[in-house]
Amino acid sequence: xxxxxxxxxxxxxETKVTPNSSGxxxxxxxxxxxxxxxxxxxxxxxxxIKAAKPEANVTVIRVGGSKDTEALRTAMAMGADxxxxxxxxxxxxxxxxxxALKGAIEKTGKKPDLIxxxxxxxxDDCLQVPQLLAQMLGLPSVSVVVGFELAGNDxxxxxxxxxxxxxxxxxxxxxxxxxxxxxxxxxxxxxxxIMKAKKKPLTTYKLSDVGVADADMRIKYSAFSLPxxxxxxxxxxxxxxxxxxxxxxxxxxxxxxxxxxx
Amino acid sequence: MxxxxxxxxxxxxxxxxxxxxxxxxxxxxxxxxxxxxxxxxIFKKAWELGLLNTCIPSEFGGNGFSVVDGTLITECLAYxxxxxxxxxxxxxxxxLPIVIGGSKEQKEKFLRPFTESYKIASFCLTEPSNGSDAxxxxxxxxxxxxGYIINGEKMWITNAGFADLFVVYCTIxxxxxxxxxxxxxxxxxxxxxxxxxxxxxxxxxxxxxxxLRFNNVKIAKNHLLGNLGDGWKIAMKTLDHSRPLIASSxxxxxxxxxxxxxKYAKERIQFDVPIARHQAIQFMIANMAMKIEAARLLxxxxxxxxxxxxxxxxxxxxxKAFAADSCMEITTDAVQIFGGYGYxxxxxxxxxxxxxxxIQIYEGTSQIQRMVVAREVLS
Amino acid sequence: MAKILVFTELNGEHAKGVALEILGKLNGxxxxxxxxxxxxxxxxxxxxxxxxxxxxxxQSTGLQNYSAEGYAAALKEIIQKNNYDYVFAGSTSVGKDxxxxxxxxxxxxxxxxxTNFLFEGDKFLGTRPLFAGKCYAKVEILGPKPxxxxxxxxxxxxxxxxxxxxxxxTDVSVNVGDIKAxxxxxxxGASEKLDLTEANIIVSGGRAMKNAENFKILNELADVIGAxxxxxxxxxDSGFAPHSMQVxxxxxxxxxxxxxACGISGAIQHLxxxxxxxxxxxxxxxxxxxxxxxxxxxxxxxxxxxxxxxxAEFKNLLLK
Numbered sequence: 005x006x007x008x009x010x011x012x013x014x015x016x017x018e019t020k021v022t023p024n025s026s027g028x029x030x031x032x033x034x035x036x037x038x039x040x041x042x043x044x045x046x047x048x049x050x051x052x053i054k055a056a057k058p059e060a061n062v063t064v065i066r067v068g069g070s071k072d073t074e075a076l077r078t079a080m081a082m083g084a085d086x087x088x089x090x091x092x093x094x095x096x097x098x099x100x101x102x103x104a105l106k107g108a109i110e111k112t113g114k115k116p117d118l119i120x121x122x123x124x125x126x127x128d129d130c131l132q133v134p135q136l137l138a139q140m141l142g143l144p145s146v147s148v149v150v151g152f153e154l155a156g157n158d159x160x161x162x163x164x165x166x167x168x169x170x171x172x173x174x175x176x177x178x179x180x181x182x183x184x185x186x187x188x189x190x191x192x193x194x195x196x197x198i199m200k201a202k203k204k205p206l207t208t209y210k211l212s213d214v215g216v217a218d219a220d221m222r223i224k225y226s227a228f229s230l231p232x233x234x235x236x237x238x239x240x241x242x243x244x245x246x247x248x249x250x251x252x253x254x255x256x257x258x259x260x261x262x263x264x265x266x
Numbered sequence: 267m268x269x270x271x272x273x274x275x276x277x278x279x280x281x282x283x284x285x286x287x288x289x290x291x292x293x294x295x296x297x298x299x300x301x302x303x304x305x306x307x308i309f310k311k312a313w314e315l316g317l318l319n320t321c322i323p324s325e326f327g328g329n330g331f332s333v334v335d336g337t338l339i340t341e342c343l344a345y346x347x348x349x350x351x352x353x354x355x356x357x358x359x360x361x362l363p364i365v366i367g368g369s370k371e372q373k374e375k376f377l378r379p380f381t382e383s384y385k386i387a388s389f390c391l392t393e394p395s396n397g398s399d400a401x402x403x404x405x406x407x408x409x410x411x412x413g414y415i416i417n418g419e420k421m422w423i424t425n426a427g428f429a430d431l432f433v434v435y436c437t438i439x440x441x442x443x444x445x446x447x448x449x450x451x452x453x454x455x456x457x458x459x460x461x462x463x464x465x466x467x468x469x470x471x472x473x474x475x476x477x478l479r480f481n482n483v484k485i486a487k488n489h490l491l492g493n494l495g496d497g498w499k500i501a502m503k504t505l506d507h508s509r510p511l512i513a514s515s516x517x518x519x520x521x522x523x524x525x526x527x528x529k530y531a532k533e534r535i536q537f538d539v540p541i542a543r544h545q546a547i548q549f550m551i552a553n554m555a556m557k558i559e560a561a562r563l564l565x566x567x568x569x570x571x572x573x574x575x576x577x578x579x580x581x582x583x584x585x586k587a588f589a590a591d592s593c594m595e596i597t598t599d600a601v602q603i604f605g606g607y608g609y610x611x612x613x614x615x616x617x618x619x620x621x622x623x624x625i626q627i628y629e630g631t632s633q634i635q636r637m638v639v640a641r642e643v644l645s
Numbered sequence: 646m647a648k649i650l651v652f653t654e655l656n657g658e659h660a661k662g663v664a665l666e667i668l669g670k671l672n673g674x675x676x677x678x679x680x681x682x683x684x685x686x687x688x689x690x691x692x693x694x695x696x697x698x699x700x701x702x703x704q705s706t707g708l709q710n711y712s713a714e715g716y717a718a719a720l721k722e723i724i725q726k727n728n729y730d731y732v733f734a735g736s737t738s739v740g741k742d743x744x745x746x747x748x749x750x751x752x753x754x755x756x757x758x759x760t761n762f763l764f765e766g767d768k769f770l771g772t773r774p775l776f777a778g779k780c781y782a783k784v785e786i787l788g789p790k791p792x793x794x795x796x797x798x799x800x801x802x803x804x805x806x807x808x809x810x811x812x813x814x815t816d817v818s819v820n821v822g823d824i825k826a827x828x829x830x831x832x833x834g835a836s837e838k839l840d841l842t843e844a845n846i847i848v849s850g851g852r853a854m855k856n857a858e859n860f861k862i863l864n865e866l867a868d869v870i871g872a873x874x875x876x877x878x879x880x881x882d883s884g885f886a887p888h889s890m891q892v893x894x895x896x897x898x899x900x901x902x903x904x905x906a907c908g909i910s911g912a913i914q915h916l917x918x919x920x921x922x923x924x925x926x927x928x929x930x931x932x933x934x935x936x937x938x939x940x941x942x943x944x945x946x947x948x949x950x951x952x953x954x955x956x957a958e959f960k961n962l963l964l965k
Contacts, residue, residue, distance in 0.1 A: 017894045017914040021779035030780060041895050077278060098745070099754060099788075126894050128775050130757040132745035135713060139749035144714060144826035147742045150888075165738035166843065168834030168889040171711070175826040185895065186888045192286060195316030195329050195339075198278045220788075222754025227783040231774075231920060239937055242946030243930070252954040255926060255942045256962055263924040263941065265846075265903040266870065266962070533933045 005060040006114040007050045009084065010105050010137070011043035013068050013075040013094070014127040023228035029095050030228060032069075039075035042122025044190035045183035049152055050120050051083045052188060061085050065108050067101045069094045073206065080201035081193030087206045088112070090214055097223040098132035100216050105133070106140045107214025116141070119180040123148045134182035146173050147182035272338070280338045283317060287346025287518075295347035298472035299617050302464075304428060305350055305472055312354060313384040317343065321358045321365050321507065326373050327381030333507060333569040337514040341562075344518025348621035349470035351515050353386075356424040356473070359508045359629075360387035360433045363449045366507070367491035367500035375488070376431065376451055388429035390420040390478060391501065397422075398634050401444045401498065405436040405480065414490060416450065416458075416483040422628070426461055426476040430454045434480070435497055447497030451489045458483035469620035502579070507572060508629060509582035513565040513589035516625045517558060520593040523600035523618045524554045530604055541603070550599045557592035564588055580642035587635035590625040597622040647767045649676045650724060650791075652734040652743075653692060653700075660688040662803075662843070663735030667796050668695035669804025671733070674764070676810065677701065679723055681708050681716060684814065693812020695804065700812055705819045710828040711739060717747040718821040724751070729791045731769060736795040737843070748793040754786040755793035760800035760900070760921070769794065777894035777917035798843045799900050800921075834889070838873045841892060846872035846903045847922070849892055852879035853908025853929070853948060860886060862949070863907060866956040869963065875899070877909045893918035905955075907948040911936030928952065 015021070016036040024031045039047075047064065054060045064079040067090040076087040090104045109116055119138070124131040131147075138145030150170070151162030154177075161173045164184055193201075211217075238258075242251040259266045272280065290308055298305050312318055320336040322328025331339075336358070344351040357380070364376050379385055396402045405418025416436055426432075431453055438446040452459065462477035491500055528551060531542035541547045565585040571578035597619040601608035608615045626632045649671055653664035660678075668676060677699040678692045684702040692700050703719045716739070724732060732747070734740040736758045748755040759771035760781075769792060771784040786792040841847060848867045850860055860874065867874045876886035878893050892899055894914035904922035908929060909915060916939055919925070927940035928948045937943040944951055 015776070018912075019776075019779075020913065021776045023780055027782075030776070074278065074281070077274070078281075081278065081282075097754075098757075099749075099752075102749070126777060129777060129898070131741045132748075132755060132757060135742060135745035136749040139717075139746045144824075145746070146826050148738070162832075163828075164889055166834075166840030167838065168887065170832040170834070171828045172830040172832065173826050174829045179826060184888070185891075192315050193278070193282050194314065195279060195282065195331075197316075198275060198282060199329060201278075202275060222786060222788045223756060224785045224787055225775075225782040226785075228775075229781055231778060231781055234939060234941070237925070237937070237939075237941040237943055239932070239940070239943035239945060241932070242944050242951060245950070248946060248950055248954055251944055251946070252951060252958050255944060256955065256958045258942060259903065259924065259926070260962065263903075265924050266959070533935060535933055 005057055005117045007053060007060055007062045008109055008116050008119045009046050009050045009062060009064045010121045011047065011064055011066050011075055011079060012040040012125045013037045013066060013072065014040045014125055017126065023230065027226060027228045032094065037072050037074060039078055040122050040125045042124060042183060045185060045187045046120035046122050047079045047082055047084065048188045048190040049183055053154060054083065063088060063112060065105055067092050067096060067104045076206060077201055078193050080204045081197040082191055083197065086204055089206060089208045090211060091208060092211050097221060098130045098136060099222040100220045102133045102136035102140055103220055104211055104214045104216045105137050107216060108209060111214060117177045121182045123182045123184045134180055138180035143179050144175055145180035145182065148184045149181050150184050150186045152181065152187060276335060276338060279335060280342060283339045283342035284345065286312065286315060286317060287342045291346025291350050299349060302471040304474050308350060309354060310384045318354055319357050319361060319380050321362050322377050322381060323365065326377045332573045333510060334566060334573055337510050337565055337569045340511045340514040341518040344515035345522045348515060348519040349472045352470045352473040353425055355511055355515060356389060357387045358511060360389040362504040362507050363433050363491055363500050366503045367449060367496060372488060385430040386425050386428045387431045388423050388425045390423050390432050390434040392420065392422050394419055394421045398631060403435055403437055404440050407436040407438060407448050407450065413484060413486045414450065416480045416485065418480055420478040423476055423478050425474050426478050427464060427474045435501060438494060444498040445495055448494050449491040449497040449500045450485055452483060452485055456483055468623060470624050506579050506582050509586040510565050510569040512625065512629045513561065513585040516589035516593035517561050517565060519618055519622055520558050520596040523597045523615055524558060526615055527551055527554065527600045527603045547603055550603060554596045554599060557596060561589040561592045580639055583635040583638040586630065587632045591632055593622045594626055647674050647730040647764060649674050649731045649733060650729040651676060651678045652720065653678045653680050654737060654739055655680060655688055658685045658687040660691045661735060663796060663798040665691055665695045666801040666803055667733045668692060668697060669807040670801045672696045672804060672807050679703060679720065681719065689812055689814050694809050695807045696810045697812050698810045700814045702816045703819050704816055705821045707821045707824050712824045712827040713743050713746045714826060715821040715824045716743050717750055719819045720747055721750050722819045723817060724791060730767060731794060732791050733794045733796060736797045740795045744793050744795050752789065753791055753793060754788045756784045756786055757795050758797050759784065759794055760797050777898050778920055779917045797900065841873050841875050841897045841899050844873035844901050846870055847875050847899055847901045848872045848905045849875035849877060849909060850880055850907050851877040851909030852883060854880055854885050857885045862952045866952055869956050869959045877915050906936050907952055909936055910934045911939065
C-alpha cells in the first residue's frame with residue numbers, strides 16, 4: 005500500500021506576523037517554522053495505518069523553501085519511510101503547489117492508494133490544495149475528516165460540517181483524505197526516531213523537475229498589511245460586587261445605543 | 267575551531283524535548299507541585315520517547331547521546347518542571363557510576379534493562395551526618411566468601427520509594443576516607459533494604475525523596491563496581507559528567523522564569539505603560555538574559571570538554587555553581603517583576619523560585635563547587 | 646460589466662445569507678444564480694431581490710446528496726454553456742470543499758475566503774485575510790477564465806440598496822456521471838444554531854470556565870441573544886468543549902457582529918481568529934489580559950458573576 009502524505013511548513017501559531025517592506029509577503033527572517041498543525045493529523049493517520057499494515061509505505065512530500073527541512077525530518081522521525089522536497093518559495097499558490105505534488109507523486113512511479121493532507125494550511129488559509137490535487141489525479145476526496153476507518157479497500161470517513169454535524173462517506177481507495185483536528189492524537193517524534201530519520205532518503209526536486217512552470221501561476225498577492233488597530237475600548241471595573249449591576253447595565257445599554265448590535 | 271551552532275539533529279532533539287516539556291510537563295507542573303505526587307505516567311511517556319537515561323551507550327541499547335546532547339535534553343525538561351526533571355535526571359546520575367566504573371558484563375546486566383522498559387534508579391551517596399563531606403561516609407561494606415554485606419543509612423535519596431536499582435556508596439573503613447570508598451549496585455527486593463517515608467520539601471515536591479537503611483544487605487561479588495576502594499574515583503568522574511546536566515536543569519528553570527517575566531512585563535500596565543517600558547524592569551530582564559546566556563555557554567563548554575576527552579572538573583563546577591546561582595537570582599527577580607501576583611500560587615513564578623533553591627544545594631552546594639574551582643585554579 | 650455566476654446554497658426555503666451578500670455586492674454586473682435541485686420560490690425571490698437575472702436549478706440523478714464530484718460536474722456544465730467570467734460562492738463547508746475541485750476541472754484560478762472585493766472594469770481585485778487574520782493582502786486571479794472566488798460569510802454585509810433582477814427561474818437537466826465519494830448518512834450536530842463561521846453573535850468561553858458543565862451559563866446567555874457558543878483553544882485542549890467550537894488560528898476564523906469573550910486571556914492565535922468581529926466584549930478578572938486591547942467594551946470581573954447578570958439584563962432589554 006502506497007501512502008503519500010502532503011505536508012506544509014508554516015510559521016508557528018505564536019508568530020507575530022509583519023509584512024515585508026515591499027508588501028509582497030511577510031517578513032520570514034526570524035520565523036520559527038513548524039509542521040502545519042493539521043498536517044500532523046495526516047502524518048499520524050498514515051502511521052496508524054502502517055502499524056496495522058506493515059507493508060504500507062509512507063512517503064511524505066512538501067513544497068516550499070529548502071532552508072529548513074524540519075517538517076519533513078519530523079515526519080520521518082515520527083515514522084514516515086521517505087521524504088520528497090520540492091524546492092519553491094514558501095508562498096507558492098495553491099494551483100502550482102497541487103501540480104507540483106502531482107508531479108512528484110508520479111515521479112516516484114508508485115501508484116498512490118491513499119493521499120493524506122491536513123484540511124488547510126494555517127498560513128494562507130486557502131483550503132484548495134487537497135481538492136485540487138485529488139482532481140488533478142482523478143481521485144475522489146473528502147475534506148475536514150474527523151473519523152477514519154479502513155477495511156480492505158473500503159473507507160468510512162466522517163466529515164465535519166457546520167454546527168458540528170457529521171457527514172458519513174463510504175468510498176474505496178484510492179482517494180485523498182484531508183484531516184482535521186480530532187481525528188487522532190499525533191505522536192511525538194521519539195529520540196531514537198530522530199536518530200533513525202537521518203538515514204532515511206530525502207529526495208529534492210526543483211519545480212521544473214515536476215512539470216510546474218511560471219505560467220501555472222493563478223494567484224498574485226500584493227499589499228500585505230496589518231489589520232487596522234482598533235481604537236482603545238472602554239474598560240470598566242466590576243471586581244467589586246456593588247459595581248457589577250451598574251457595569252452590566254451600562255455595557256448592555258451601549259451595545260444597543262452606541263454599537264447598535266443588539 | 268569555534269562553532270556555536272547546534273547540529274541539525276541536536277536542533278531536532280531540542281525541539282522535540284521542548285515540545286514534550288511544554289505539552290506534557292508544564293500543564294501538570296502546578297498540580298504535582300501542590301499534591302507532591304510522583305508523576306510516573308509522565309516519566310513513562312518520557313521514557314518511551316527516549317528522553318531518559320541519556321548516558322547509556324548505544325552498545326548497551328542506549329541512544330548514544332553525547333554529553334552536550336544530554337544537556338540540551340535536560341534543559342528542556344527542566345523548563346517543563348524542575349521537580350519532574352530531578353526525578354528523570356536522577357536516573358542518569360545513578361547509572362553513570364555503572365557506565366564509568368562497571369565491567370562489560372555489569373553494564374549488560376544493569377544498564378540494558380533500563381533500555382527495555384521504564385525503570386527507576388537511585389544514587390545513594392549522602393548520609394544523615396555526611397553531605398558536603400562526602401568522603402566521610404559511614405555506610406560499611408564487608409567482604410564475605412561469596413560477596414559483600416552492606417550496613418548503614420542514607421539520606422535525601424531521590425526516587426528511593428520507586429527505585430528498581432540503587433547505586434550505593436560505602437566504605438571499607440571510615441578512617442580510610444577517600445581510599446576506602448566503594449560503589450555497589452543493590453537491586454530492589456534485596457532483603458534488608460528499609461525505605462523511609464517521603465520527605466516534605468520546599469520545592470521539587472513531586473520528586474520522591476527519602477531516607478534509606480541497609481540492614482545486613484547481602485550482594486553478590488559482581489555487584490561491586492571496579493575494585494574495593496575505587497568508589498571515590500568513580501564518584502568524582504560521575505560528578506564531572508552529572509554537573510553539566512544539573513547546570514542545564516538550572517538553565518531550563520531560569521529560561522522558564524525569564525520567558526514568564528518577559529510576557530508579563532509586556533502585558534502589565536503601570537503608570538499607563540507596560541512595565542517592560544520601565545528601566546527598572548528592563549534591567550532585571552537584561553540581567554536575566556545575560557546570566558542565562560553565560561551559564562549556557564559555560565555549561566555547554568564543560569559538556570563539550572567531556573565529549574572530547576578533556577578533563578573538565580573545574581568547568582563542570584564553574585557551570586554548576588554559576589547556573590544554580592543564576593537560576594536562584596533569575597527566579598527571585600521573576601517574582602519581583604510579577605509583584606504581588608508573583609507571590610501568589612495562582613501564578614507560576616513562586617514555584618520556580620522554590621524549585622531553584624535546591625539546585626544550589628544538591629549535587630554539591632554552590633560553596634563546594636567554589637572549593638573545587640579554587641582547588642583546581644590554585645593547584 | 647462582467648458575466649458572473651453565483652452558486653447559492655439553500656437553507657430550507659431560503660437562500661443562504663452569504664449568497665445574498667455576494668449578490669448585493671455584485672450589483673451592476675450581469676449576474677445569474679445557480680442552485681442544486683429544486684429551488685424554493687422564497688429563495689428565488691430573495692435572489693431576484695438582490696439582483697439575480699437568472700436562477701438555474703440543476704437537476705440530475707446523483708445530486709440528492711452532496712458530493713464535490715457531482716456538484717462540480719453539474720456546475721461545470723452550466724459554466725461552460727454560458728461562458729461566465731467569474732463564479733462566486735460563500736466560503737461554507739460546501740463552498741470550501743467544492744470550489745477548489747470545480748476550479749481544478751477547468752484549470753482555472755481561485756481566490757479563497759475574500760472579505761471584500763471590487764472590480765476595476767472587468768478585473769476582480771479582492772482583499773483577504775491570511776495567517777488567520779494576522780495580516781491582509783490584495784489578491785488578483787491570473788490565467789484562463791472563469792475565475793473562482795469564495796467569500797467569507799458576514800464579511801460583505803447585505804446591500805440594502807440592491808437593485809432587483811428579473812430572477813427568471815429555469816430548471817436545467819445535467820449529467821454528473823459516476824461519483825466515487827458521496828455522503829451516505831448525516832449525523833446532526835448537537836447545535837441547531839448557526840455555525841460559528843456564519844453566526845451573527847458569538848459567546849466564547851476560555852480556560853477560566855474551569856469545566857465543561859460551566860458552559861451552561863454561556864448557553865443560557867446565547868439562548869437569550871440568539872448567539873452561537875464558541876471556545877478558546879485552551880478550553881478545547883482542556884476538554885471543556887469540542888474542537889468544532891474552537892475559535893482561533895487552529896480553529897475557526899469568525900467575524901460576527903458581536904463577540905463576547907468570557908474568561909479568555911487573548912492569546913495571539915485566538916485574537917487572530919476573532920479580531921474582525923465588529924464589536925468585542927471581554928470579561929476577565931485580569932485587568933492586564935491582552936483580550937482587553939481588542940475589546941470595545943471590557944468588563945474587569947468574574948465571569949461567573951457577570952455572565953448571569955448579562956443574561957438577565959439582555960432578557961430585560963429584549964422583552965421590552
